[in-house]
Amino acid sequence: MLKNYIKIAWAVLQRRKFFTFISLFGISFxxxxxxxxxxxxxxxxGPQMPxxxxxxxxxxxxxxxxxxxxxxxxxxxxxxFLNRFVRPLKTPENVSINSIFMxxxxxxxxxxxxxxxxxxxxxxxxxLEFNFVEGRPxxxxxxxxASRVAVINQNTRKNYFGDKEAIGQTIEVDQVKYKxxxxxxxxxxxxxxxxxxxxxxxxxxxxxFKRTGLKGTYFATIKAKKASDVPKxxxxxxxxxxxxxxxxxxxxxxxxFSFADDIFGTFARSLMGGGKTDKSGLLYxxxxxxxxxxxxxxxxxxxxxxxxxxxxxxSEIGVRKAFGASSAxxxxxxxxxxIFLTLLGGxxxxxxxxxxxxxxxxxxxxxxxxxxxxxxxxAWGLLLxxxxxxxxxxxxxxxxxxxxxxxxxxxxxx
Amino acid sequence: MIQLTDIEKxxxxxxxxxxxxxxxxxxxxxxxxxxxxxxxxxxxSTLLNIMGLLDEPTGGYVAIxxxxxxxxxxxxxxxxxNEKIGFVFQSYHLIHDLSVVDNVELPLLxxxxxxxxxxxxxxxxxxxxxxxxxxxxxxxxxxxxxRQRVAIARALAGNPEIILADEPTGNLDSVMGxxxxxxxxxxxxxxxxxxxxxxxxxxxxxxxxxxxxxFDGQQVADSMVIEAxx
Numbered sequence: 001m002l003k004n005y006i007k008i009a010w011a012v013l014q015r016r017k018f019f020t021f022i023s024l025f026g027i028s029f030x031x032x033x034x035x036x037x038x039x040x041x042x043x044x045x046g047p048q049m050p051x052x053x054x055x056x057x058x059x060x061x062x063x064x065x066x067x068x069x070x071x072x073x074x075x076x077x078x079x080x081f082l083n084r085f086v087r088p089l090k091t092p093e094n095v096s097i098n099s100i101f102m103x104x105x106x107x108x109x110x111x112x113x114x115x116x117x118x119x120x121x122x123x124x125x126x127x128l129e130f131n132f133v134e135g136r137p138x139x140x141x142x143x144x145x146a147s148r149v150a151v152i153n154q155n156t157r158k159n160y161f162g163d164k165e166a167i168g169q170t171i172e173v174d175q176v177k178y179k180x181x182x183x184x185x186x187x188x189x190x191x192x193x194x195x196x197x198x199x200x201x202x203x204x205x206x207x208x209f210k211r212t213g214l215k216g217t218y219f220a221t222i223k224a225k226k227a228s229d230v231p232k233x234x235x236x237x238x239x240x241x242x243x244x245x246x247x248x249x250x251x252x253x254x255x256x257f258s259f260a261d262d263i264f265g266t267f268a269r270s271l272m273g274g275g276k277t278d279k280s281g282l283l284y285x286x287x288x289x290x291x292x293x294x295x296x297x298x299x300x301x302x303x304x305x306x307x308x309x310x311x312x313x314x315s316e317i318g319v320r321k322a323f324g325a326s327s328a329x330x331x332x333x334x335x336x337x338x339i340f341l342t343l344l345g346g347x348x349x350x351x352x353x354x355x356x357x358x359x360x361x362x363x364x365x366x367x368x369x370x371x372x373x374x375x376x377x378x379a380w381g382l383l384l385x386x387x388x389x390x391x392x393x394x395x396x397x398x399x400x401x402x403x404x405x406x407x408x409x410x411x412x413x414x
Numbered sequence: 415m416i417q418l419t420d421i422e423k424x425x426x427x428x429x430x431x432x433x434x435x436x437x438x439x440x441x442x443x444x445x446x447x448x449x450x451x452x453x454x455x456x457x458x459s460t461l462l463n464i465m466g467l468l469d470e471p472t473g474g475y476v477a478i479x480x481x482x483x484x485x486x487x488x489x490x491x492x493x494x495x496n497e498k499i500g501f502v503f504q505s506y507h508l509i510h511d512l513s514v515v516d517n518v519e520l521p522l523l524x525x526x527x528x529x530x531x532x533x534x535x536x537x538x539x540x541x542x543x544x545x546x547x548x549x550x551x552x553x554x555x556x557x558x559x560x561r562q563r564v565a566i567a568r569a570l571a572g573n574p575e576i577i578l579a580d581e582p583t584g585n586l587d588s589v590m591g592x593x594x595x596x597x598x599x600x601x602x603x604x605x606x607x608x609x610x611x612x613x614x615x616x617x618x619x620x621x622x623x624x625x626x627x628x629f630d631g632q633q634v635a636d637s638m639v640i641e642a643x644x
Binding site: 001003004007008011012015315316318319320321322323324325326327328329404405406409 | 463466468469488489491492493495496497500501503507508509510511512516519520521523524525529568572
């Protein structure tokens, strides 16, 4: 039966080529945009290198002070806050403190190179799963000793040393020389908490350690023992913040806010304004609604095209009913046909998406992004195709299945 | 086999009411070849559609094998049509996008029949109507007579107990019309298939067993053909 339906669907597609083109273009373009967005989302928030175990990771990247006069002031937290209050939390498996990345200058063969540098502790390398192509991370001892060692990314190695090995070589950044101990695969800039070109020990910025304010230029990366511990860590963090508010808030400040959020949560909170509640659900809702609106127009278009296509086939509906098809069978047939059409459009959409993603990768708009259609994106795309096919097929199919068999036969061609 | 009791069919719009069938009582017995005649618009096709469970009467009831079908669900009616009835239409109503053999398989699609068995039965039906050489053609590659033979093969494929034919020769010239009539007669005589045929052609009607005449939605005559000829 399925083969028969697909034969018909294929023949119908070939019959009105312009309609087919409009349908397929609408589906493939819509899916292409959604796939590119999904791929970007997956790249920014999905379990990707080096934040592979994203379900166990929490990030602290904001400290908001609400002053008695009513205004608020936000920035990343200070080393003092993270070291004094976050590092001692008991529920996490591990806590890393690392600086935000800062642009620094370097000169290679008289050519200026602007690199992003990040100061980290040794726990950073334990928590995150970087792909080392050469060497190793710097050790706890090197951090304690404030050794001038660096881990660089592949792109920096290429700029400095071409195709040669980098381990043991020296790089000079902001007039400070570092010995390269490791080279890692490039981390996309979308991974704000891990990304840099050059990572060096946090102790090289020890002047920051003495400042006792709550705001500064540091992040904390927290790893839970297991994913189910994440809510407990958030609770412990919230209790800790109560204590901070009680005992350690700066003068003139009415309340301070900071949260341990997962990667999407940090993005949601910074985008939607810092409140007390987690904004992930709201942002997911807004994104889903935006995707719904974005899909609505082509869906309505497809519904209309489907209705006019199916109307042409009223005689066929009449014949099928006469020979034993129930209304439910007719609905099933048109939904199968529509899913076939949307899957075709989906395949086209996949191909176009692959091209567009390649263009984004090559354009360098986003540093080191390597967007691609992986299995997760593919699954999302397939799901979107099916939803698209169902939504745009159900109404016309239902409408036509209600057609009286005699009327349908009269409306048919000879 | 098919019993129509006090069948009425009234088409209503806001301003007008048209009576298509007025208290029709009819009993079709197994193995009969019945022709229905009457002027255009007298309700012949409406009657055939009601017999074939494609349309609902506004009054009275239809019973198949003694079972009234008034309360049957859409899917139960579909099952009855699929298993008991085969249709042949004046304008063939073949599906243009499907090959001849795929068209003939249609009734079997809605049964639990394997693809190979479907194909076998469709080919047998095509052989019965002499179209074994045209199985892979598409309807628009066939003449009118050949299309109607495909339509008959489609009606036969499901091995129905009754065939309802609505002016099966109406679109054909006399030679092709005779061919189609011969096939229907053979089916009735050799395989015992019950056939009810609407026709405008007196000569065709006189070849059947029983002739029913309609006028203005009413049955005005019902006689065995030998009597009708006298």
